[in-house]
Amino acid sequence: MNTKLKSDSLNNFRQNALELFSENGFPKTNEEEWRYTNLSALEKKSFKTQPHIETINETLLTSHMLDDAWIMVFIDGHFSKKYSRLTQIDEALELTSISQLIEENPDKITPYLGKAVCNKTHNFISYNSAYFTDGFFIKLAPQASTRKPIQILHYALGSETRAATRNLIIGAEFSTLEIIETFIGESNSLTAAVNEVFLAKNATLTLYKLQTESQTAYHFGGTYCKQQPHSIFNHHNFAFGGLIARNDIHTDLETAAECSLNGLYLGEKRQHIDNHTRINHNQPYGISREFYKGILNDRARGVFQGRVFVAKDAQKTDSAMNNRNLLLSNKAEIDTKPQLEIYADDVKCAHGVTIGQLDEKSIFYLQSRGLDINAAKALLTAAFANEMIEKVPLEPLKKQLYVHANIIT
Amino acid sequence: MLSIKNLTANVGDKQILKGLNLEVKAGEVHAIMGPNGAGKSTLSHILSGKSGYTVTEGSITYNGQDLLALAPETRAREGVFLAFQYPIEIPGVSNIYLLKAALNAIRKHKGQTEIDAMDFLVWVKEKMRLLDMNEKFLYRAVNEGFSGGEKKRNEILQMAVMEPQLCILDETDSGLDIDALKIVANGVNALRSEQRSFVMITHYQRLLDYIKPDFVHVLADGKIIKSGDADLALELEAKGYNDLETQAASV
Ligand SMILES: Nc1ncnc2c1ncn2[C@@H]1O[C@H](COP(=O)(O)OP(=O)(O)OP(=O)(O)O)[C@@H](O)[C@H]1O
Ligand SMILES: [Mg+2]
Numbered sequence: 001m002n003t004k005l006k007s008d009s010l011n012n013f014r015q016n017a018l019e020l021f022s023e024n025g026f027p028k029t030n031e032e033e034w035r036y037t038n039l040s041a042l043e044k045k046s047f048k049t050q051p052h053i054e055t056i057n058e059t060l061l062t063s064h065m066l067d068d069a070w071i072m073v074f075i076d077g078h079f080s081k082k083y084s085r086l087t088q089i090d091e092a093l094e095l096t097s098i099s100q101l102i103e104e105n106p107d108k109i110t111p112y113l114g115k116a117v118c119n120k121t122h123n124f125i126s127y128n129s130a131y132f133t134d135g136f137f138i139k140l141a142p143q144a145s146t147r148k149p150i151q152i153l154h155y156a157l158g159s160e161t162r163a164a165t166r167n168l169i170i171g172a173e174f175s176t177l178e179i180i181e182t183f184i185g186e187s188n189s190l191t192a193a194v195n196e197v198f199l200a201k202n203a204t205l206t207l208y209k210l211q212t213e214s215q216t217a218y219h220f221g222g223t224y225c226k227q228q229p230h231s232i233f234n235h236h237n238f239a240f241g242g243l244i245a246r247n248d249i250h251t252d253l254e255t256a257a258e259c260s261l262n263g264l265y266l267g268e269k270r271q272h273i274d275n276h277t278r279i280n281h282n283q284p285y286g287i288s289r290e291f292y293k294g295i296l297n298d299r300a301r302g303v304f305q306g307r308v309f310v311a312k313d314a315q316k317t318d319s320a321m322n323n324r325n326l327l328l329s330n331k332a333e334i335d336t337k338p339q340l341e342i343y344a345d346d347v348k349c350a351h352g353v354t355i356g357q358l359d360e361k362s363i364f365y366l367q368s369r370g371l372d373i374n375a376a377k378a379l380l381t382a383a384f385a386n387e388m389i390e391k392v393p394l395e396p397l398k399k400q401l402y403v404h405a406n407i408i409t
Numbered sequence: 410m411l412s413i414k415n416l417t418a419n420v421g422d423k424q425i426l427k428g429l430n431l432e433v434k435a436g437e438v439h440a441i442m443g444p445n446g447a448g449k450s451t452l453s454h455i456l457s458g459k460s461g462y463t464v465t466e467g468s469i470t471y472n473g474q475d476l477l478a479l480a481p482e483t484r485a486r487e488g489v490f491l492a493f494q495y496p497i498e499i500p501g502v503s504n505i506y507l508l509k510a511a512l513n514a515i516r517k518h519k520g521q522t523e524i525d526a527m528d529f530l531v532w533v534k535e536k537m538r539l540l541d542m543n544e545k546f547l548y549r550a551v552n553e554g555f556s557g558g559e560k561k562r563n564e565i566l567q568m569a570v571m572e573p574q575l576c577i578l579d580e581t582d583s584g585l586d587i588d589a590l591k592i593v594a595n596g597v598n599a600l601r602s603e604q605r606s607f608v609m610i611t612h613y614q615r616l617l618d619y620i621k622p623d624f625v626h627v628l629a630d631g632k633i634i635k636s637g638d639a640d641l642a643l644e645l646e647a648k649g650y651n652d653l654e655t656q657a658a659s660v
Contacts (some may be wrong), residue, residue, distance in 0.1 A: 263656075360460075365497040367481040368457050368490075369507060369567060372516030379510070383501025 009110055010102065017129030027122050034122070036303040036335045037246055037274045042218060047162035047190040049133055050080035052147045057186070061155055064182050066396045068150040070095060075372040076156060077133040077163035078190070083153075088209040092144030092175075097164060109137065112168045116196035117250070119191035124220045124246075127192040132166035135193075138179065139168075142200075145176035149394065154193065156185030156213060164192040170202035171231070178206045180397060183221070185213040185243070195223040199231035199257075206234040208210035210395060212404055213241035213272060227259065229283070234319070236392055237263040237292075240304035240404055248273040256285040263292035265403060267300030267332070275302035281314040284344075290321040293388050295381060296332035304336040321351040325386050326358070330398050384405070410472060410606050411575055416468035417631075418455055425451045427631030433543075436603040440617055440642060441610045444630035444650050446507045449610045450494050453579045453629070455492040457630070471575065485511075487516035487533070488574030492581050494565035494610075499551035504563065507551050508533055508570050515571060536569040540596045557584035565596050576600070578609045582616040594619030595653050614646040629654050 013206050021369050027034040036382055056075060065071055072095065079097035079175040101108050119126040128312060136152055155164045163185075171177050183191060191213065199205055205225075219242040225233050231254075249396055265273040273337055279288045294302045304323045325334045338351040358380050366376035382405070389401045411433040425448045439592075443449055448521070454464050456469065456482030469476040476484065497575040499507070513523045524532070537544060540562055552560050561581050568576055578597070582590055596636055597607070597620055609620065617639060625641040626633045627650065635641065635653055 075475055186513070334543075362499055363495050364459050364481060364501065366507070367509040368485055368493075369484040370518075370571070371510055372482045372514075373478075375510070375514075379502055381498070383499065386501040 002184050010106055010113070011027060013114055014130055017073040017126040018051065018209065020119055020126040021123050026127070027124060028238045031122065033276060033305070037244065041244070043178065045137075045160055045188075045190075045330050047112065047160050049164075050076045050158040050161045051102070051156070052076070052080070054080060054082055056155065056157060060131045060184060060186070061153065061196045064153060064179060064184055064400070065308070066151050066400075069149045069180070069394070071151045071153055072097070072136050073161070074134060074136075074165055075154065076158055076161050077165050078095035078168070079134045079136075090144070092141035094137065094139040094147055095150065096137045098137055099133070099170070101137055109168060112170065112196055112198060113166070114196075116198065116226050117194065117222065119297045124192060124199075125194060126224065128164050128166060128222070131162060131192070132164040132194075135167040138177070140171040140172060140175040140177050142172040143174045144172075145327040146178065149178040149180060151180045151182060153216045154181065154191065155182070155397070156187060156191050156217060159187050161187065161189040162192070163189055165194075167193065167195045169195060169207075170204065171199045171205050173200040174199075174202045175332055176204045178394070180208040180210070180394070183209070183211040183219065185217050185241075186219070187214060188216040188243075189213070190218040190220075193222070197223060197225035197233070199225065199227045199233060200303075201228045202230045203228070204232040206236075208236045208392065208394070209247070210238045210397070210401065210404070211241050211245060215241065215243055215247075215269060217242045217290040219245040219368070221246070222248040222319065223250070224248075225259075227251055227253045227257040229255040229257060231257045232235065233259040234397075235255075235259070235261045236388075237261070237275065238388075238401060239263065239265040239275065239402070242271065242273070243274075244272045245276075246276070248276045248278075250278040252280045253283055253286040253288065255283040258287040259289070261288075261290040261292070262388055262391050264301055264385055264405070265294040266385065267294070267302055268297040269300065270298070271300045271302075273300070276303075276305045278307045279309070281308070281310045281319065283311070284315045284317065286314060286317050286319075288317075288319040288321075290358055291388070292323045294323075294325045294334060295328065296325065296334060297328040297383060299329070299331045299361045302334040304334070305339070306337070306351075307341065310340075310342040310344050310347055310349065314344050315346045315351065317344060317347040319347070319349045323353045325355045326359070326381065327355065328381065356391060412470040413467070414470075415467035416455070416464065416469065418451065418467055419463045420451070420461060420497045425631055426455070429544075429628070431450055431626065431633060433606050433608060434557075435574075435606055437624065438601070438607045438609065438620060440622040440624045440625045441608060441628050442612065442642065444509050444627065444654075446632045447628045449628050450579055453491050453494075453577045453610060456577055457489060457548045476596070485571070485573075486515050488566050490571055490573035490576050492568055492576070494583070495581040496552050498553045500553045501511040503548055504549050504551050504581060505533065505547040508547075508567065511567065513570055525533060533570060536566060539569065539599055540566055541559070541592045542566060558559075558586060558589050561585055562589065565593050569596060569600060574602075575607055576605065576607045578607065580610055580612065582611050582613055590616065591619060614642045617642050623644075627653055
């Protein structure tokens with residue numbers, strides 16, 4: 001791959017990242033942001049970039065494809081033209097693989113690469129910068145909104161595969177974008193997908209993420225967003241798969257920008273699911289809403305760390321954060337940590353956390369209406385998850401979510 | 410249909426029911442009145458199988474079976490229904506889903522097939538008309554954000570859909586406005602039949618103007634201290650419980 005790179009600045013960027021990563025390896029639990037997530041298991045494996053193959057489980061792949069969407073498929077971190085569905089794309093929309101741009105027109109990506117997140121942030125970023133094989137580039141022209149949503153389907157296939165993609169999303173002024181990232185896989189692969197997002201004034205992005213990789217997989221997903229005034233960023237994060245899965249969602253808000261971060265994490269057996277969010281209100285009149293819910297069974301462990309930063313000048317910020325957890329077993333665990341750092345004095349910032357079990361009174365109420373105890377518990381669990389799925393306006397995705405969350409409607 | 414003999418029950422170390430006797434035959438309507446904290450809701454909870462109570466003495470026989478040996482869901486499927494004094498809110502579960510699940514649980518218990526979705530909708534809407542309920546309530550989460558009166562009406566809707574044999578109404582009238590009380594009473598009266606019995610717990614004579622009971626009982630300090638016909642309720646309304654309680658205590 002490196003030999004293909006034509007741009008010096010790109011080469012330097014990657015070289016620098018490789019050096020950073022080589023020095024310290026994966027993040028360690030003595031770093032504040034990684035306290036609850038131990039990655040020593042990763043050090044023992046030797047994840048490798050696999051060559052691009054196209055002999056895959058097509059049924060699995062197609063079952064995750066959304067109807068009526070443009071679809072870009074990545075297999076083990078390589079763009080697969082064969083499986084993608086990219087016909088008749090709107091003129092206002094650029095939808096290209098990063099590898100193609102590096103090959104043909106690297107100047108298109110250099111203004112953005114490493115601008116929403118820098119390699120030093122933590123070593124999953126430098127890892128990604130050093131090793132990404134491909135990624136998607138989505139850019140929408142001013143005032144445009146697309147006819148169809150865009151789905152990015154990441155399929156991790158090989159054993160100890162490293163599937164690293166670096167992705168850029170650019171919404172020009174007054175544009176409206178809708179993107180769904182779906183991560184699937186059947187192996188003990190390591191996915192490292194980093195998105196850098198740039199929303200110009202009054203742009204809107206709704207980004208969904210559905211991660212249902214195997215319970216032997218490792219997953220790191222980072223989305224780093226820069227929001228110009230009056231832009232809107234809606235994120236829906238469904239973290240269901242992986243043995244160790246970590247999501248970082250960061251957004252920087254300028255004047256009167258809005259973000260809404262929703263999340264649902266479901267852990268069972270020995271899964272470890274970690275969600276880190278950071279909302280930076282850098283300028284006044286920003287609005288942020290965050291709502292994360294988790295259901296943890298067996299020996300699963302969840303982490304929620306939600307940080308809201310309000311700068312001194314960010315007066316009239318309106319922010320609310322909520323994290324609710326349902327523990328279905330006494331061996332399941334959640335570490336939840338909302339953090340507010342407020343330097344402005346005229347702001348509205350609320351936060352709340354709950355950790356609980358299924359409510360005995362509700363179980364009895366359902367039993368008194370003829371449901372057996374297991375059905376009652378399953379229904380209440382589904383109802384807890386349902387609240388997050390209901391927030392998804394995209395019907396075909398909602399249907400998939402119900403299936404993955406085991407919810408019968 | 411229901412025979413309660415010498416029922417004695419505790420919550421923790423505290424004795425709440427102290428040798429309670431009650432006989433309910435098919436088709437009868439019984440009213441239970443009594444002071445706050447007497448044990449009326451406790452009785453209704455024990456009948457429907459709520460955990461947290463220990464029966465230390467006595468028995469409950471329902472249609473020839475030992476009711477206390479049955480799981481709560483089995484009691485429900487066999488026709489015991491409790492309209493709760495404080496209905497529970499279940500966010501995320503729609504009313505229509507619960508109503509259908511309840512009906513199908515009963516049908517399955519009887520060896521019948523699940524009801525067709527369209528047939529069910531027609532059926533449930535008919536019941537809603539009976540209770541003058543807006544169809545929108547079908548798609549709202551069970552009791553979530555319902556007003557006090559709407560919750561009570563929703564309990565009666567569940568009852569109408571499940572068609573139980575023994576209907577226990579724990580203060581269904583509390584919280585209903587005058588018009589709603591009439592509507593709910595009409596709904597209950599429409600369900601009256603020779604096979605179906607009612608045990609209505611209430612504090613107010615007013616309900617009994619609309620649903621005429623065959624028997625009225627006074628439950629005080631964990632037992633039935635007096636039984637009579639509908640006139641007893643009028644007497645209580647005039648005199649209160651104090652006289653009765655002192656009489657009972659001096660016996
Ligand atoms: N879990 C509990 N722990 C301790 N005491 C309890 C518990 N549950 C009920 N009790 C007590 O049992 C007594 C009977 O309660 P119950 O709810 O049956 O009264 P009630 O007759 O329904 O009263 P009301 O007319 O106010 O509804 C009360 O004194 C109550 O405080
Ligand atoms: Mg009571």
